[in-house]
Amino acid sequence: MASSYSFDVVSQVDMQEVDNAINQALKEINQRYDFKNSKVEIELGEEEIKLLADDEFKMDAVIDILKAKLIKRGVSPKALDLGKIEKASMGSVRQIAKIVKGISKEKAKEIVQEIKSSKIKVQAQIMENQLRISGKDKDDLQAAIALLKGKDFGIELQFTNYR
Template structure:
């Protein structure tokens, strides 16, 4: 029976490259001269530390543009709330989404069910498997999900016929 998996994976090497490019641009920009702003990559998040709110927003914009240039969707980033840090600095944590959450997986399953196509979807940990008798139906599901805006970056892998 033909099937495929819907996953949400981010290439961490590309994330590392985007963060390094952001750090390099911050060090070269005139408006950041004398600033103690920094960007650090942790396991599955990015920590932004800035002097003030304006610089924090500028760093976030730079980071998003670098991610976009490296082919990583902005949907893969979840910006946390800006909070005060020590020494009159502002900190913001940016979470990198790996995998599809249960709520988003249920939304994907609901969209597939409402399409009235003859396919079944099942949630497996952090991915969704879609099976059907007809390959054309599976391709219709992919087309449908790409057209919908579900606030999650999706890749379609393991297409088996």
């Protein structure tokens, strides 16, 4: 029997599901009457999504449609870090949404601090873009998972490698 148990806290995004959500959003936009004769583009890059629309009002609608499709595909809208809206050619607007993968050092430190302040008897260790939480009692690990699920750190957290 193991004397110590652990799990990993990660923030991952299924890029295939993001691609599917973008395709569904484009399909809906092409069918909607309020987008008739308007120029809308959603382009998936390696680490970002480029959005282009006629004006800010249509850009907000495009983002709402994209977020709804992401939610339906099981991808959290927290995985998108929306940049500011910029002017593009011929009066249109552009926005870049970065896809958040992994846990940044600042977020990791914030999560570790939250675990330490909760007085749960577990140890948190930062490992590149994920966290490893370990402890002697499985109930303490369950309490740590419940604590992290109850807090909003601005990113989507998944709990993997539970042993």
